[in-house]
Amino acid sequence: MEITIFGKGNMAKAIGHNLEMGNDVSYYGSHDTVQQFGDLVIMAVPYPALEKIAQQYQQELSGKVVVDITNPLNFDTWDELVVPADSSAAQQLQADLPNSKVLKAFNTNFAATLMSGKVGNNVTAVLVAGDDQDAKNVLKDALSKSPLKVMDAGKLSRARELESVGFMQMTLAASKQIGWDGGFGINE
Amino acid sequence: MEITIFGKGNMAKAIGHNLEMGNDVSYYGSHDTVQQFGDLVIMAVPYPALEKIAQQYQQELSGKVVVDITNPLNFDTWDELVVPADSSAAQQLQADLPNSKVLKAFNTNFAATLMSGKVGNNVTAVLVAGDDQDAKNVLKDALSKSPLKVMDAGKLSRARELESVGFMQMTLAASKQIGWDGGFGINE
Numbered sequence A, B: 001m002e003i004t005i006f007g008k009g010n011m012a013k014a015i016g017h018n019l020e021m022g023n024d025v026s027y028y029g030s031h032d033t034v035q036q037f038g039d040l041v042i043m044a045v046p047y048p049a050l051e052k053i054a055q056q057y058q059q060e061l062s063g064k065v066v067v068d069i070t071n072p073l074n075f076d077t078w079d080e081l082v083v084p085a086d087s088s089a090a091q092q093l094q095a096d097l098p099n100s101k102v103l104k105a106f107n108t109n110f111a112a113t114l115m116s117g118k119v120g121n122n123v124t125a126v127l128v129a130g131d132d133q134d135a136k137n138v139l140k141d142a143l144s145k146s147p148l149k150v151m152d153a154g155k156l157s158r159a160r161e162l163e164s165v166g167f168m169q170m171t172l173a174a175s176k177q178i179g180w181d182g183g184f185g186i187n188e
Helices: A010-019 A047-056 A089-096 A111-116 A133-142 A156-174 B010-019 B047-056 B089-096 B111-116 B133-142 B156-174
Strands: A002-006 A024-028 A040-043 A065-068 A101-104 A125-130 A149-154 A183-187 B002-006 B024-028 B040-043 B065-068 B101-104 B125-130 B149-154 B183-187
Touching: A002 A010, A010 A024, A010 A040, A010 A111, A040 A133, A047 A089, A065 A089, A065 A133, A089 A101, A089 A156, A101 A133, A101 A156, A125 A133, A125 A156, A125 A183, A133 A149, A149 A156, A149 B156, A156 A183, A156 B149, A156 B156, B002 B010, B010 B024, B010 B040, B010 B111, B040 B133, B047 B089, B065 B089, B065 B133, B089 B101, B089 B156, B101 B133, B101 B156, B125 B133, B125 B156, B125 B183, B133 B149, B149 B156, B156 B183
Parallel strands: A002 A024, A002 A040, A040 A065, A065 A101, A125 A149, B002 B024, B002 B040, B040 B065, B065 B101, B125 B149
Antiparallel strands: A101 A125, A183 B183, B101 B125
16 A cells, blocks of 8 residues: 655654555655655644645545544643644544545554554554544554554544543653553553 | 542442552442541542532532542443533532532543452553642542552543543443453553
8 A cells, every 4th residue: 555654753653664564655744745645644743734734735635544643732831732622633634624534543652652562561552533434444454564453443523532542641651650652551 | 548439339349449448438329318428538420420419518528539430421322421522520520519629530440440450461540630739649548558550640620631531441342342341551
């Protein structure tokens, strides 16, 4: 599968590390010009960069599976998400890309746990929310050769809860109660 | 320490199992009449029962540490929390009990993991949110002889995120992707 990753930071690299197992992955910076998109597009950029990319490539991303991984924290206060209380970054992205199939995924995974494939003794589990089952299957197939476990977190509106999970996990790490290589492991 | 638990269900028993290690615990049903409260009061009742208990005992609970453990799901749809998007059951309880010190805790723990003290290979961690550090210390002291680990989830407004974590964990169990004895283990 051809996969496009926006972003070149730790999360882009850690997600790409897994997706490169069996797929052809291309990386672009937020300001790069993308000539051709894969069928699966990972938006591994900070939340504030999402809207502009969506506006720039709305046409080109039509029909594509687009994955939002952001945690839209207010990083000045670490005391709130900057999205409306009854919405989420993923739902906003879907509104900006009405002809794309938006998924929320990877925002509850720290980069180190995606690189290692483990959270403590647990296999790293990717929680995926989205309204389109085919789109979820595309992401699951793309990760099928990686060590990661994919779990279905429900429809796209569950992104609100996933962003809360990500927020809580980040505050536990920022307060040094867990490491950035630890966090929530999911036990079956 | 004298501890009062409202509720006689699985969560009341599982929390009580831990608090009985070193404390004197009394259990009451939602409709029982309580003559005397301990310094720590655990509201191990379903969300809809909270408001009435708070109204009935607002005076008696003045100055007490009161712990909300609820997950205020819409159990008809399993598709939303019934509290306002910008609030939480715990914040509502604090508003109903303005002279009590309300904490959110235990809502991210399944009963079985409180009974066993383990989530998979992880020690069961209790995430506690609240605005009063002394109140958090009271709960932490009360659990000091139990096998549970207590972690600080921040101020009471973080109860919103804790309720989202609880909601997500419950949907994973309801969809049989995890068991009711599994879920989020917290790795340091």
